[in-house]
């Protein structure tokens with residue numbers, strides 16, 4: 001797949017995951033549990049990791065939550081970010097508990113002494129701080145300066161204020177997000193900021209909506225920027241199980257030619273030639289591919305007339321026929337099997353291949 005040039009950014013290290021520079025674009029999600037629900041939060045984080053999520057953020061509204069991070073860290077393996085608003089002491093506690101990254105806006109935590117306290121604590125481990133601007137919560141003075149309502153330029157100005165505070169305190173382990181539910185505004189804001197700073201950017205469309213609407217909005221906004229070469233880490237926000245966010249994020253990265261691991265499925269739209277229940281076939285295959293980490297493209301096609309040929313780029317695939325179907329690899333037919341066995345036989349081939357790759 002053709003890939004454009006990516007914007008060159010400073011690299012930061014969020015636990016075991018590098019962000020920016022030449023690192024692959026990482027996938028983030030957010031736990032729906034408080035860290036104080038240790039068992040549930042940990043179990044969800046582990047499920048997200050198994051599905052391909054690289055980083056999980058946790059809301060940290062109080063001290064109990066900040067202290068509970070220690071136990072969640074002990075039960076999970078991927079980097080965790082504490083989402084903190086206003087109270088800098090929660091950031092200090094979260095760092096003490098072993099958090100890998102912070103989402104906190106330095107302009108919102110009071111005096112410069114508070115900012116310094118957080119930086120001093122973050123510095124030894126170079127814990128990155130995400131400056132997160134939301135169009136819906138721009139401060140009054142920025143709104144007044146930019147016409148009284150949220151604009152892309154206002155969002156950038158807001159981000160720059162926070163960035164300058166960290167820079168003035170000589171801290172540059174940071175990344176920035178500029179989220180809006182308004183896709184054109186969000187895209188414009190990131191494009192403008194990308195011209196001004198070289199910090200890694202965390203992309204997202206906020207309050208995007210339920211699965212279908214939210215996926216489309218995220219694919220539009222995040223996708224447009226990724227195709228521009230902008231974006232180092234992404235979060236798809238959906239009103240749904242966060243596992244859906246990871247699955248959609250993977251699809252966006254794949255569509256942008258940036259998916260560096262995992263199995264992805266392509267399937268034909270079906271037409272009058274199709275004589276199998278392709279929707280059910282595709283759903284079964286997609287489900288059974290979940291969790292595969294090796295890069296793999298799998299095609300599910302409606303007919304043998306055009307199927308294998310149309311999906312020549314796929315590593316494996318199935319193409320339906322009348323009461324039977326074929327299994328193919330790289331456009332070449334391997335064998336014909338009864339329709340009822342298609343999915344099992346395809347998975348057998350894939351598993352054999354993965355075994356050889358190990």
Ligand code: SF4
Nearest residue numbers: 268270271274302303
């Ligand atoms: S693969 Fe076959 S069934 Fe699917 S759209 Fe193409 S011609 Fe139609």
